[in-house]
Amino acid sequence: MRYTEDHEWLRVDGDVVVVGITEHASTQLGDVVFVELPEAETKVAKGDEIVVIESVKAASDIVAPLEGEIVEVNSDLEDNPGLVNEDPTGAAWFFKMKVDDVALVDEYMREDEYKAMVE
Amino acid sequence: MTDLARTPLFDLHRALGAKMVPFAGYEMPVQYSLGVMKEHLWCRESAGLFDVSHMGQVLVTAKSGENADAQAAFETLVPVSILGLPEGRQRYALFTNDAGGIMDDLMVANRGDHLFVVVNAACKAADLAHMRAHLTGCEIEEITDRALLALQGPKAEAVLARLAPGVAAMRFMDVGVFDWDGVALWVSRSGYTGEDGYEVSVPEASARALAEALLAMDEVEAIGLGARDSLRLEAGLCLYGNDIDETTSPVEAALEWAIQKVRRRGGDREGGFPGADRILNELEEGAARRRVGLLPEGRAPMRAGTEIFAGDAAIGAVTSGAYGPTIERPMSMGYVSTQHAGTGTVLDGEVRGKRMPVTVADMPFRPARFKR
The missing domain is CATH 3.30.1360.120 (Probable tRNA modification gtpase trme; domain 1)
Incomplete structure (x- = not known):
């Protein structure tokens, strides 16, 4: 798993990258009440705001960590946004994206580096 | 800071x-x-x-020693019957300004030989100054x-x-x-x-x-x-500073229920509070806009500031919006022009650039469970 400064986690699964938010981020957000996901087959640029998360406190965005194409979204989150709090690094993945080169994921932080950042 | x-x-x-x-x-x-x-x-x-x-806790005591004098004086600041408030009872009230807007909302209790008043934290200093300036026959004591x-x-x-x-x-x-x-x-x-x-x-x-x-x-x-x-x-209750403020009148804010008949036109103690001309008129004729409950379709909350449209016309805005954990859906309140304020009217709220349907709804969203 790799981590972005925006508190996303990235997991390489074959030729796609699975993206979610970290435990730390889900705790900071508080109870999540609404998730708006992109359409599958959307082409995205790095930094595009593609997911909206509304918690009991406020709305926040998830940005595309890499350039590529969204190939699958986790529609379970639309019916059960609370999953983001219950299992942020497992069942509550947000989207899977196809990228030109999965090796680009390695430019993001390792777990120890991310932990050092949030502590 | x-x-x-x-x-x-x-x-x-x-x-x-x-x-x-x-x-x-x-x-x-x-x-x-x-x-x-x-x-x-x-x-x-x-x-x-x-x-x-x-929150501010304030005692209002008539210098004369007669609580009725404090009650009568307090009525010059609120469109509410304070003389009609029995000992041992409390009532919701509003400090109004000369323009008919709301300076604060508060609770007033009759404790026999004085009034006990609870005001909003953010308005505390202004309320104390207001009471001290106008209730000159009363001692105003902030409880700290x-x-x-x-x-x-x-x-x-x-x-x-x-x-x-x-x-x-x-x-x-x-x-x-x-x-x-x-x-x-x-x-x-x-x-x-x-x-x-x-x-x-x-x-x-x-x-x-x-x-x-x-x-x-x-x-x-x-x-x-x-x-x-x-x-x-x-519960459909207003948050001062969000849902009501100096620019909203009690009638616009759908708080007529707080104004007893005796203070309205034709009542024994009609008017005599700041902004009475406007407020008494609006009680009879209505206001151009009204605070309403709003239930967004779908799960996206419509938060404070969300603009409300009827067709292409901007006709209002959300003043409070959140997810309702008990009703398990998003809920908002806000002001819309009165012609669109009827329960069941379907309007649009603009969330992140997208127009989403929202329906005018009765409040409270969840029925109150007071012990009457």
């Missing part, structure tokens, strides 16, 4: 693991370890304890050595009655003084959640002991400002 004030329960909030935030000049708990959603549901199911010590706790929820009566048995016999909006181990508790049966419950003014020195005695009971959890906001919104 100015230093934030702390309530007598500050150390307890810390010890309970609260997340503290600045609110109306105070460092206040926004949530405890349960989190906003669970705190909200706990209060609806059992009993929640809130620290509301940031008492904390204010709210205990809300269906189990509040059983819980508080263990400490002060007399509170069980109170009805909604009754006030009284009760002894708890030699400490005088000023209790009202009221609150800001739509639940049965109490607000308890307690001497500062005993505040932590009282809070801990309540929290030691299995039914009670501490509840932060986050859940306080979603609870009051489900």
